[in-house]
Amino acid sequence: xxxxxxxxxxxxxxxALAGREGHKTEILVCCGTGCLANGSQKVAEAFxxxxxxxxxxxxxxxxxxxxxxxxxxxxxxxxxxxxxxxxYTKVEPRHVPDILDKTVAKGELIPRLLYKDxxxxxxxxxxxxVPFYKNQTRIAMRNIGKIDPADLGDALAHGAYAxxxxxxxxxxxxxxxxxxxxxxxxxxxxxxxxxxxxxxAARKAQGERKFLLCNGDEGDPGAFKDRSIMExxxxxxxxxxxxxxxxxxxxxxxxxxxxxxxxxxVHLTLAMEQARQAGLLGRDILGTGFDFDICVSRxxxxxVCGESSALMRSLEGKxxxxxxxxxxxxxxxxxxxxxxxxxxxxxxxVGAIIQNGGAWFAAMGTERSKGxxxxxxxxxxxxxxxxxxxxxxxxxxxIYDIGGGILGDRPFKAVQTGGPSGGCLPExxxxxxxxxxxxxxxxxxxxxxxxxxxxxxTCMVDVARYFLRFLVEExxxxxxxxxxxxxxMLAIYDxxxxxxxxxxxxxxxxxxxxGMQLGSLCELGKSAPNPVLSTLRxxxxxxxxxxxxxxxxxxxxxxxxxYEIVESCEGCGVCLKACxxxxxxxxxxxxxxxHQGKCISCGACYEVCPTDAIRFFPKAELAPAAAxxxxxxx
Amino acid sequence: xxTLTVNGKTVRARExxxxxxxxxAAGALIPTLCQHEALEPWGGCRLCLVxxxxxxxxGWAKMVVSCLYPAEEGLIVQTHTERVxxxxxxxxxxxxxxxxxxxxxxxxxxxxxxxxxxxxxxxEPTDCILCGLCTRVCDHIGVFAISSVNRGAGREIAPPFHExxxxxxxxxxxxxxxxxxxxxxxxxxARRTIWNKAFEMVRCPRCGKAHITKAQADFYAGRNGVPQxxxxxxxxxxxxxxxxxxxxxxxxxxxTEMETGKQGNRETGRP
Numbered sequence: 094x095x096x097x098x099x100x101x102x103x104x105x106x107x108x109a110l111a112g113r114e115g116h117k118t119e120i121l122v123c124c125g126t127g128c129l130a131n132g133s134q135k136v137a138e139a140f141x142x143x144x145x146x147x148x149x150x151x152x153x154x155x156x157x158x159x160x161x162x163x164x165x166x167x168x169x170x171x172x173x174x175x176x177x178x179x180x181y182t183k184v185e186p187r188h189v190p191d192i193l194d195k196t197v198a199k200g201e202l203i204p205r206l207l208y209k210d211x212x213x214x215x216x217x218x219x220x221x222x223v224p225f226y227k228n229q230t231r232i233a234m235r236n237i238g239k240i241d242p243a244d245l246g247d248a249l250a251h252g253a254y255a256x257x258x259x260x261x262x263x264x265x266x267x268x269x270x271x272x273x274x275x276x277x278x279x280x281x282x283x284x285x286x287x288x289x290x291x292x293x294a295a296r297k298a299q300g301e302r303k304f305l306l307c308n309g310d311e312g313d314p315g316a317f318k319d320r321s322i323m324e325x326x327x328x329x330x331x332x333x334x335x336x337x338x339x340x341x342x343x344x345x346x347x348x349x350x351x352x353x354x355x356x357x358x359v360h361l362t363l364a365m366e367q368a369r370q371a372g373l374l375g376r377d378i379l380g381t382g383f384d385f386d387i388c389v390s391r392x393x394x395x396x397v398c399g400e401s402s403a404l405m406r407s408l409e410g411k412x413x414x415x416x417x418x419x420x421x422x423x424x425x426x427x428x429x430x431x432x433x434x435x436x437x438x439x440x441x442x443v444g445a446i447i448q449n450g451g452a453w454f455a456a457m458g459t460e461r462s463k464g465x466x467x468x469x470x471x472x473x474x475x476x477x478x479x480x481x482x483x484x485x486x487x488x489x490x491x492i493y494d495i496g497g498g499i500l501g502d503r504p505f506k507a508v509q510t511g512g513p514s515g516g517c518l519p520e521x522x523x524x525x526x527x528x529x530x531x532x533x534x535x536x537x538x539x540x541x542x543x544x545x546x547x548x549x550x551t552c553m554v555d556v557a558r559y560f561l562r563f564l565v566e567e568x569x570x571x572x573x574x575x576x577x578x579x580x581x582m583l584a585i586y587d588x589x590x591x592x593x594x595x596x597x598x599x600x601x602x603x604x605x606x607x608g609m610q611l612g613s614l615c616e617l618g619k620s621a622p623n624p625v626l627s628t629l630r631x632x633x634x635x636x637x638x639x640x641x642x643x644x645x646x647x648x649x650x651x652x653x654x655x656y657e658i659v660e661s662c663e664g665c666g667v668c669l670k671a672c673x674x675x676x677x678x679x680x681x682x683x684x685x686x687x688h689q690g691k692c693i694s695c696g697a698c699y700e701v702c703p704t705d706a707i708r709f710f711p712k713a714e715l716a717p718a719a720a721x722x723x724x725x726x727x
Numbered sequence: 728x729x730t731l732t733v734n735g736k737t738v739r740a741r742e743x744x745x746x747x748x749x750x751x752a753a754g755a756l757i758p759t760l761c762q763h764e765a766l767e768p769w770g771g772c773r774l775c776l777v778x779x780x781x782x783x784x785x786g787w788a789k790m791v792v793s794c795l796y797p798a799e800e801g802l803i804v805q806t807h808t809e810r811v812x813x814x815x816x817x818x819x820x821x822x823x824x825x826x827x828x829x830x831x832x833x834x835x836x837x838x839x840x841x842x843x844x845x846x847x848x849x850x851e852p853t854d855c856i857l858c859g860l861c862t863r864v865c866d867h868i869g870v871f872a873i874s875s876v877n878r879g880a881g882r883e884i885a886p887p888f889h890e891x892x893x894x895x896x897x898x899x900x901x902x903x904x905x906x907x908x909x910x911x912x913x914x915x916x917a918r919r920t921i922w923n924k925a926f927e928m929v930r931c932p933r934c935g936k937a938h939i940t941k942a943q944a945d946f947y948a949g950r951n952g953v954p955q956x957x958x959x960x961x962x963x964x965x966x967x968x969x970x971x972x973x974x975x976x977x978x979x980x981x982x983t984e985m986e987t988g989k990q991g992n993r994e995t996g997r998p
């Protein structure tokens with residue numbers, strides 16, 4: 094069972110492959126967190142029961158497996174049949190007998206379960222033809238959705254640990270570092286530090302103990318790529334870490350996972366147990382005499398613990414707060430020992446780089462950003478989910494070709510990249526290639542790969558305020574500029590959205606931002622003004638409208654927006670039912686009216702009106718009497 | 728020792744020592760709020776920011792907090808560049824908004840040209856600037872009775888669960904070290920109260936002064952393995968006692984013993 098030589102490793106892979114030869118049809122049920130929430134566990138159980146009941150497993154080589162996240166969470170639960178590659182979306186347990194009877198037994202498709210292209214409205218039969226998948230290049234996520242994360246054999250059959258075997262059986266640590274260097278791999282956590290440079294420094298550093306850490310504290314709103322990797326292919330992370338440990342000669346490692354990712358912890362722990370038993374982790378790895386073991390450490394839920402020095406303090410059992418040392422972690426990190434910290438995605442890339450060579454990886458991407466990058470594409474796009482693309486892909490391609498365009502074909506307004514430390518980019522930047530430098534130049538950043546698409550019904554002042562509200566709670570509060578600065582910045586924004594903006598607010602925002610950028614202790618505070626400054630840079634006129642006209646051009650800020658129903662109303666009553674404040678009155682087939690005194694400006698009527706008969710306008714334009722009655726009502 | 732330049736002045740410093748020491752040695756006046764010579768530097772108040780550069784950096788400079796940055800040979804330090812002064816002002820402006828009624832903050836702000844904060848003054852004024860000196864001194868002593876709780880805007884200094892801290896020994900170090908004297912306490916010959924915890928006082932058997940809490944005496948005795956009675960006598964009386972002992976010793980030995988002693992002072996008989 095234990096793999097202790099090249100021959101045994103090859104034998105284990107052959108054995109895993111042979112075990113799959115009997116699988117004439119594999120039914121892959123996505124059991125990532127998104128699909129689980131949509132009920133995929135029941136779908137998987139229904140398949141297992143139904144297959145057992147029919148005695149199919151032995152007879153026709155039918156095999157059901159629960160995989161990690163396929164990425165297309167919006168259409169879940171997803172079921173993929175292999176080798177035909179048929180993709181079924183939104184599958185429920187009641188569909189299971191039909192899928193077995195028709196598709197598996199006779200090869201007939203079930204049209205209502207197929208994905209329909211939102212543009213052509215035509216059903217797409219195969220997984221690989223869905224535009225969402227067709228345009229992707231998956232390296233870090235190479236096996237997610239293909240393998241059962243709880244089955245090491247399945248991972249081996251899909252090439253897991255081949256990079257590790259290559260490194261340990263045929264390369265020196267220096268050669269491993271050189272290979273990673275030639276790949277141009279840079280940190281996928283967002284800052285983009287050159288991975289090989291970190292490894293070199295840690296290899297050179299003196300110290301009896303060295304640590305290798307994996308940052309799985311993904312905390313940006315809207316980002317979930319690390320979660321999917323840890324859940325769906327934990328072996329890719331382990332493989333990368335063992336290779337890294339061999340390269341820098343470390344024997345102890347930690348994976349720091351945020352506590353909100355329980356499934357990731359379960360799958361990582363299980364994968365580690367299996368890897369240890371197989372001789373891929375722990376003592377005497379692959380019989381080469383190299384020891385390296387990993388502990389999973391669960392974070393307490395603080396966003397700031399994704400910052401490297403805070404993460405290390407948290408691991409040490411201290412309060413998770415950043416500390417400034419002016420010394421690289423590769424020299425003095427965890428417990429003051431040389432430490433290499435890389436993001437989940439970075440580690441997941443390493444195995445593939447060693448297996449295929451640095452040049453292969455470096456052939457993708459732009460001049461200074463090589464390889465691929467995972468993004469969590471969310472917001473107002475038709476296809477939301479997890480994607481991986483070569484660096485340098487344009488934002489337009491991501492949003493329109495993979496994302497399928499804006500929901501309801503509304504106009505695009507902005508895309509937010511990089512989470513709370515990133516910024517909002519307008520339409521004029523849609524053709525920018527996505528890489529570290531370009532995003533930073535444009536006032537945003539790569540960050541952890543969150544990508545939130547916004548349509549015209551988004552107020553950019555409100556968006557900046559959203560991130561400030563997130564950060565004011567997530568700042569650790571150690572240093573003055575971040576703690577007090579965020580509090581004061583939020584107070585300015587609270588005034589802006591409530592119509593209390595004053596001339597000079599923009600200058601106050603800019604001055605405070607500069608103070609926070611220069612004065613804060615860690616990157617959280619230094620980058621906290623990014624959402625503020627990028628919206629100010631590209632949407633200054635919206636700020637001016639809030640301050641000077643007390644108007645929210647997008648009609649989002651409630652205190653500044655009023656609604657009314659215009660002539661084209663057909664009296665269908667849909668808005669009347671949608672209104673939570675019972676502020677709309679009107680007979681069927683007659684013009685409806687909004688009672689301004691009762692209206693809470695939530696916009697629910699605007700969203701549901703089928704005839705576009707509701708318009709919003711600045712509340713300042715309301716007749717004074719109506720405005721006064723509103724004031725009384727609220 | 729190494730040599731570096733602060734505001735054009737050449738100063739010598741120990742390599743790796745906090746840059747702030749060299750800055751002060753050069754006579755540069757920069758305020759600090761979270762720094763204390765007895766404690767590890769922390770870098771929270773951000774007032775000791777300076778610009779550092781080296782000739783080979785070709786004009787590029789970086790802003791660092793001098794309490795934490797290690798002194799290096801040939802470093803060129805500027806304590807009052809435009810951006811440093813501006814950032815320091817933003818920090819003081821923010822602190823003034825937090826603590827609008829605190830004399831120390833008012834004075835520092837005024838010294839930097841800020842009479843009134845440009846931000847929203849705290850509707851519930853506090854004197855606590857969250858410099859962390861109190862919790863750090865408590866940790867340093869080894870008591871760990873108080874800590875910072877919550878994060879971000881909700882951060883505050885408190886004992887566990889806001890209850891009387893079980894580990895507190897009533898030493899008052901937190902209150903002593905607090906730059907804005909915002910930790911309230913009461914002390915008399917009979918009782919001392921701090922953090923809502925009451926302490927029994929120990930009276931010096933010689934002078935009768937209540938100089939230490941019983942919890943302190945217990946804690947020190949337990950940690951050092953010294954009899955508790957040692958801590959009951961106050962420091963002043965202990966010194967007196969020692970002086971007596973020495974003078975008796977030197978008188979008894981006819982002065983000859985003390986002559987060979989390295990530290991003895993024959994005139995006063997004091998060590």
